[in-house]
Amino acid sequence: xxxxxxxxxxxxxxxxxxxxxxxxxxxxxxxxxxxxxxxxxxxxxxxxxxxxxxxxxxxxxxxxxxxxxxxxxxxxxxxxxxxxxxxxxxxxxxxxxxxxxxxxxxxxxxxxxxxxxxxxxxxxxxxxxxxxxxxxxxxxxxxxxxxxxxxxxxxxxxxxxxxxxxxxxxxxxxxxxxxxxxxxxxxxxxxxxxxxxxxxxxxxxxxxxxxxxxxxxxxxxxxxxxxxxxxxxxxxxxxxxxxxxxxxxxxxxxxxxxxxxxxxxxxxxxxxxxxxxxxxxxxxxxxxxxxxxxxxxxxxxxxxxxxxxxxxxxxxxxxxxxxxxxxxxxxxxxxxxxxxxxxxxxxxxxxxxxxxxxxxxxxxxxxxxxxxxxxxxxxxxxxxxxxxxxxxxxxxxxxxxxxxxxxxxxxxxxxxxxxxxxxxxxxxxxxxxxxxxxxxxxxxxxxxxxxxxxxxxxxxxxxxxxxxxxxxxxxxxxxxxxxxxxxxxxxxxxxxxxxxxx
Numbered sequence: 001x002x003x004x005x006x007x008x009x010x011x012x013x014x015x016x017x018x019x020x021x022x023x024x025x026x027x028x029x030x031x032x033x034x035x036x037x038x039x040x041x042x043x044x045x046x047x048x049x050x051x052x053x054x055x056x057x058x059x060x061x062x063x064x065x066x067x068x069x070x071x072x073x074x075x076x077x078x079x080x081x082x083x084x085x086x087x088x089x090x091x092x093x094x095x096x097x098x099x100x101x102x103x104x105x106x107x108x109x110x111x112x113x114x115x116x117x118x119x120x121x122x123x124x125x126x127x128x129x130x131x132x133x134x135x136x137x138x139x140x141x142x143x144x145x146x147x148x149x150x151x152x153x154x155x156x157x158x159x160x161x162x163x164x165x166x167x168x169x170x171x172x173x174x175x176x177x178x179x180x181x182x183x184x185x186x187x188x189x190x191x192x193x194x195x196x197x198x199x200x201x202x203x204x205x206x207x208x209x210x211x212x213x214x215x216x217x218x219x220x221x222x223x224x225x226x227x228x229x230x231x232x233x234x235x236x237x238x239x240x241x242x243x244x245x246x247x248x249x250x251x252x253x254x255x256x257x258x259x260x261x262x263x264x265x266x267x268x269x270x271x272x273x274x275x276x277x278x279x280x281x282x283x284x285x286x287x288x289x290x291x292x293x294x295x296x297x298x299x300x301x302x303x304x305x306x307x308x309x310x311x312x313x314x315x316x317x318x319x320x321x322x323x324x325x326x327x328x329x330x331x332x333x334x335x336x337x338x339x340x341x342x343x344x345x346x347x348x349x350x351x352x353x354x355x356x357x358x359x360x361x362x363x364x365x366x367x368x369x370x371x372x373x374x375x376x377x378x379x380x381x382x383x384x385x386x387x388x389x390x391x392x393x394x395x396x397x398x399x400x401x402x403x404x405x406x407x408x409x410x411x412x413x414x415x416x417x418x419x420x421x422x423x424x425x426x427x428x429x430x431x432x433x434x435x436x437x438x439x440x441x442x443x444x445x446x447x448x449x450x451x452x453x454x455x456x457x458x459x460x461x462x463x464x465x466x467x468x469x470x471x472x473x474x475x476x477x478x479x480x481x482x483x484x485x486x487x488x489x490x491x492x493x494x495x496x497x498x499x500x501x502x
Contacts, residue, residue, distance in 0.1 A: 242268025242476035245304045247455045252436045255421060255429065258453055258460060259437070260305040262416040262473055264349040269473070270480040270488060271345065271370045271416075273309060273326035274301045276468045282320040282332040283312065283468055291318055291466035298454045303472035306454040307418055308405060310374040311446045312468040320468055322373025323365050328487040333365065339392045340375030341443040343407060344368035347492060351409045351416060353377070353441040358390050369491045372471065378431035379408060379442040386427050398444075401426050403451040407471075408434050408442025417442075418471065420453040420461055 076083045246261040263269050274297055275282050279289035291312075298306045311321040322340055324331040338356035342363040345351055354363040355377050365371055376388035376398070388399055404421045417437060421430065427444065434442040452463035456478065474480035 240267045242266045244477050245269065245473060245475040247305060252433050253429070255423065255425065255433050257419050257421045257433070258455075260307070260418040260453075260455070260473060262305075262418065264345075264351065264414055264416060266475070268476040268479065270484050272301075272303075272472045272474070272480070272484055273324060273331060273370070273372060274306075274470050274472050275331060276466075280331075282324050283318045284332055285317065285319055288317050288319075291468045293466050294452045294454075294463035294470070295459060297467065297470045298457060298459060301470070301472045302457065302478060304456060304475040304478040305418065305471075305473040307420060307471050308446050308450040308452045308463060308467055309469040309471050310372055318468050323363075323371065324373065324469070325365055325368045325371035327484055328369050328491040330365070337373070338362055340373050341377040341391060342371060342373040343443060344371035351413050351441075353409075353443060355380075355387075355391060357392065358387055369488060374445050375443050376427065377443050378406065378427065378434050379439055382411065382435065382440045384428070384431040384435065386431060388427065397448055399427070402448050404430050404447045405445040405451055405453075406430060406434055406442055407445060408437075408439035410438050411440040418453075418473070420451060422461075 276292035277289050313319040323333050323337045341355045346367050356362050376391045401424045404425045406419045409416045449464035453461045
């Protein structure tokens with residue numbers, strides 16, 4: 001292999017560094033010549049070829065490529081305006097979008113969608129007029145000759161309309177019009193925007209809406225309204241169907257009772273209170289509406305379950321104990337009321353039980369859609385709590401053994417138990433049975449001669465005297481009145497306002 005001057009110089013330099021140039025061989029790879037030690041070429045390995053020689057070949061190929069890439073990057077950074085000329089693949093490609101064409105496509109898609117879904121033709125025509133009226137004309141205002149503009153204007157004008165005679169004439173031609181062209185010498189009305197096509201124009205009202213004027217349409221290009229694609233509205237789901245209220249007769253700890261389970265998550269289950277003689281307010285010290293027989297209550301309310309409610313006085317006034325809320329409004333209210341225990345249903349039918357005198361706080365009746373005050377309290381947090389005298393009770397019929405009714409709810413707060421016991425109980429035994437039933441919170445209701453319950457319009461346990469108030473439960477079979485359902489929905493939206501309505 002003949003050495004050129006370059007290789008000769010390289011050979012000499014290598015000689016001064018490593019010694020004898022005869023110990024080295026010149027490897028020629030393409031345009032590159034590389035000196036390598038002859039001794040290292042013949043060391044060899046198991047595969048028959050020295051690894052150092054392969055590494056040398058790889059370096060000879062990779063290094064020039066890396067150098068070229070580095071030079072290209074430096075060039076692009078140093079001369080950004082010339083990089084496209086040197087590297088055409090870096091050229092930016094831009095797409096021209098015709099927004100008028102997109103609007104037309106959206107309009108056609110909207111009409112097709114309405115037609116597929118059975119919409120009337122009048123509604124489809126309201127989108128932008130007849131389906132076939134879509135002039136595709138390119139308007140070059142201020143450019144081209146007058147004849148081409150006139151042809152474009154004529155093609156854009158719908159048939160059956162009158163076009164102003166001055167649309168395609170200059171101001172001088174309009175002023176020098178001969179009498180023969182206008183024999184009646186009447187001025188042709190023009191619209192304010194009908195000027196030369198080369199002048200800038202704004203969006204005009206194309207139709208003269210006066211009743212005695214001819215229909216004049218300008219030769220301006222029609223403007224299609226910007227249409228939005230149809231919005232998919234899913235079909236409204238049918239309302240969730242409720243279940244009948246669960247009413248059973250059971251025995252716990254040797255005590256028989258009737259139990260009504262009120263599902264607070266059921267969409268068709270509602271609690272309410274009925275006042276004697278269908279009065280709007282409960283009996284108080286200032287007004288009274290008397291009492292009513294239990295059978296009359298059952299017939300009038302038509303609920304799934306009807307049970308006696310809270311205590312009332314035995315005098316002629318028949319005052320109802322405590323504050324009372326039903327259907328999102330007060331039936332009886334006093335800001336100083338702190339007697340007994342209050343059961344209330346708040347927003348989303350969340351139950352709570354508050355004993356004002358023992359807890360040192362009053363219930364927030366404005367947050368109750370349903371609320372009744374009675375007592376004494378039987379359970380707190382799953383444990384028996386009997387503090388009847390602290391709550392204000394002193395009647396021996398309440399403190400001793402007698403016919404009992406109660407209500408309570410479990411720790412899950414998803415249901416309410418309304419219970420009528422079938423034999424006389426002490427408060428302690430009543431509390432134990434309510435705890436065994438699964439209640440976490442419970443309170444006593446009016447009992448004795450008032451003890452009563454009806455199911456599905458059938459009286460199960462009759463009352464021994466007339467009553468002033470009853471608790472009514474509605475379900476899917478014995479549906480709540482419309483005003484009860486409406487008041488519950490309003491309360492869910494505005495729980496801070498409904499409670500104050502009188």
